[in-house]
Amino acid sequence: MGRTKRKRKSKKQPEYCPCNNNEELILLNSWLIKHGVRRNKNLGLAVFKNTGRGVLTKKKICAGDELVNLPLNLTINVTTLLLDTLFCSIFIENKKQCLIQYKQAVSFQSLMAFYLVYLKMQGTKSKWYVYLESLPKYYTVPYFLPDELHCYIDAEIMSVVSKQKDIIKNSFNIFDEILKMNISNSSLLVNFKEYFNKSVYEWAYFTVNTRCVFMDLTKVIDFQDVQSSIIALISDNTKISLCPYLDMINHSPFAKNETKLIVSKNITYVPVSELQEKTFSNVQFSIFTKNDFKPHSQVFICYGDSHNLKLITEYGFYLPSNEMDCVNFNFEHVKTYLKSNAIQFSQDQLSFIHNHNLNKDLYIDLRGLSFNFYGLLMVAKYYYKENADVSRLIYSAAICSDDRLLIDLIIPMVKEKLVNLKLSVNKLKTLCEDCIILSNCVELMCQYVTILEKFIKC
Numbered sequence: 434m435g436r437t438k439r440k441r442k443s444k445k446q447p448e449y450c451p452c453n454n455n456e457e458l459i460l461l462n463s464w465l466i467k468h469g470v471r472r473n474k475n476l477g478l479a480v481f482k483n484t485g486r487g488v489l490t491k492k493k494i495c496a497g498d499e500l501v502n503l504p505l506n507l508t509i510n511v512t513t514l515l516l517d518t519l520f521c522s523i524f525i526e527n528k529k530q531c532l533i534q535y536k537q538a539v540s541f542q543s544l545m546a547f548y549l550v551y552l553k554m555q556g557t558k559s560k561w562y563v564y565l566e567s568l569p570k571y572y573t574v575p576y577f578l579p580d581e582l583h584c585y586i587d588a589e590i591m592s593v594v595s596k597q598k599d600i601i602k603n604s605f606n607i608f609d610e611i612l613k614m615n616i617s618n619s620s621l622l623v624n625f626k627e628y629f630n631k632s633v634y635e636w637a638y639f640t641v642n643t644r645c646v647f648m649d650l651t652k653v654i655d656f657q658d659v660q661s662s663i664i665a666l667i668s669d670n671t672k673i674s675l676c677p678y679l680d681m682i683n684h685s686p687f688a689k690n691e692t693k694l695i696v697s698k699n700i701t702y703v704p705v706s707e708l709q710e711k712t713f714s715n716v717q718f719s720i721f722t723k724n725d726f727k728p729h730s731q732v733f734i735c736y737g738d739s740h741n742l743k744l745i746t747e748y749g750f751y752l753p754s755n756e757m758d759c760v761n762f763n764f765e766h767v768k769t770y771l772k773s774n775a776i777q778f779s780q781d782q783l784s785f786i787h788n789h790n791l792n793k794d795l796y797i798d799l800r801g802l803s804f805n806f807y808g809l810l811m812v813a814k815y816y817y818k819e820n821a822d823v824s825r826l827i828y829s830a831a832i833c834s835d836d837r838l839l840i841d842l843i844i845p846m847v848k849e850k851l852v853n854l855k856l857s858v859n860k861l862k863t864l865c866e867d868c869i870i871l872s873n874c875v876e877l878m879c880q881y882v883t884i885l886e887k888f889i890k891c
């Protein structure tokens with residue numbers, strides 16, 4: 434074999450495939466340019482081997498470089514909803530006094546999801562059509578697992594899913610009720626009533642969940658007097674926004690970035706009732722990186738928390754060998770277990786535990802017991818020991834946390850958890866050949882097994 438042939442043969446498989454021919458993305462690019470997006474000219478979209486669709490840089494990017502700069506009017510933020518009079522009329526032209534009856538009844542995320550369904554229903558008539566077409570068609574979060582598999586999935590994962598189910602069900606029912614009571618004869622709203630259903634709402638909810646960016650407009654908008662606006666429906670704040678293109682950037686726990694609202698000086702604090710389309714026509718939303726990226730590598734930002742329980746349940750992906758993972762233990766469960774081993778907390782001990790928050794954050798990670806878990810076990814073992822000052826002992830646990838007597842107290846409980854985890858993993862492995870959601874859950878449960886096995890061996 435000649436040298437060139439050998440060289441060619443040993444060439445590595447490319448880590449990505451550029452999205453040059455994808456019609457939806459070509460349209461998205463032209464749409465973004467038409468609407469005044471400014472982005473680093475070296476960026477492009479690509480499908481990466483490990484992370485799927487994301488953003489590629491053709492040339493080196495340096496810390497301090499701007500990645501994307503979007504006119505505010507090209508993001509779906511609280512003002513987009515407020516300025517959409519037909520959307521607002523769903524709540525105003527209604528048999529019910531929605532703003533009073535449903536005061537602070539839904540989160541802003543839920544309202545955004547409802548708005549997204551309303552936009553999607555409009556098809557090509559919507560300004561956002563091209564953007565909406567570029568969004569994923571489904572999401573790989575455990576929320577979408579069929580019910581019959583729930584019993585094999587770890588309780589922590591299922592606890593997050595169950596909270597998501599409650600929020601989505603409650604908010605869906607509220608919006609469904611409101612829509613049915615709407616009295617407008619706008620044909621668009623009549624169509625919307627037909628179109629709105631649980632599955633499109635779930636898609637919208639997770640679109641917002643997986644793609645929203647933190648955007649604080651409270652410095653430019655006065656949210657004080659909002660009883661007569663749809664803001665009255667919201668139970669939390671309005672600080673999230675959908676940002677086309679910026680939302681194509683994948684997550685890395687090592688990425689550092691900053692966003693900035695670039696506001697011209699003549700904009701003052703605008704009351705919600707005085708908002709107009711042109712109010713923020715000169716405002717830009719910009720994201721800068723604080724990392725260097727090599728040419729032909731993927732550009733990342735950091736979404737916030739990076740432990741796999743969060744990434745899997747909220748975003749639908751996991752990071753392999755993630756050092757941030759931990760196995761949580763519920764205080765009531767630990768208490769019951771200790772009681773079955775003849776260790777029952779007295780009222781004094783329980784007050785001490787609650788006063789020091791030792792009933793919370795009880796977990797084991799790759800480094801061992803959490804500070805609180807160790808403290809709790811100290812209270813169990815040494816609270817009534819002569820000459821022992823438990824408060825002092827607990828704070829010495831920050832320096833030394835390897836008292837074998839304490840660790841041995843919970844080894845049987847940990848072993849039981851390990852056995853159950855392994856049984857569920859084995860069952861799931863027979864079921865999850867092609868299912869990304871199941872294999873994500875299995876990965877996390879295997880990580881839990883690794884953590885607990887390490888803890889037992891130490």
Ligand SMILES: C[S@@+](CC[C@H](N)C(=O)[O-])C[C@H]1O[C@@H](n2cnc3c(N)ncnc32)[C@H](O)[C@@H]1O
Nearest residue numbers: 484486487643644680681682683684748749750
């Ligand atoms: C803001 S979007 C990023 C763009 C997205 N990949 C797309 O195709 O539209 C967030 C979603 O991207 C995926 N993602 C982000 N970071 C990832 C990573 N490090 N590994 C795998 N998937 C990732 C997850 O599906 C997540 O819900």
